[in-house]
Amino acid sequence: xxxxxxxxxxxxxxxxxxxxxxxxxxxxxxxxxxxxxxxxxxxxxxxxxxxxxxxxxxxxxxxxxxxxxxxxxxxxxxxxxxx
Numbered sequence: 001x002x003x004x005x006x007x008x009x010x011x012x013x014x015x016x017x018x019x020x021x022x023x024x025x026x027x028x029x030x031x032x033x034x035x036x037x038x039x040x041x042x043x044x045x046x047x048x049x050x051x052x053x054x055x056x057x058x059x060x061x062x063x064x065x066x067x068x069x070x071x072x073x074x075x076x077x078x079x080x081x082x083x
Contacts, residue, residue: 008073014052014061015073021051023083048081056081 007013028043030036048054055061056078063078064071 007070012052014055015070015077016052017077017080018051021080023080027051053077053081 008015008017010016011018027047028040030040032040045054045057048057061074064074
């Protein structure tokens, strides 16, 4: 197996996506509105950290170059976080 495949299967790696994760899943409740930014933000950061995806938001994990074997995995995870 190649290293990229191994990293995407390691549950402790930020490139791992659990099979139950999908773009329609709400990470926090209630949804963001003009009155709840502070509590929503804390809840969202906690949820992203628990899913090991906070690095995609805080910039710790930057987009690999297109020829890097992790580029596709980064795009997939980043799209999941953005959605």
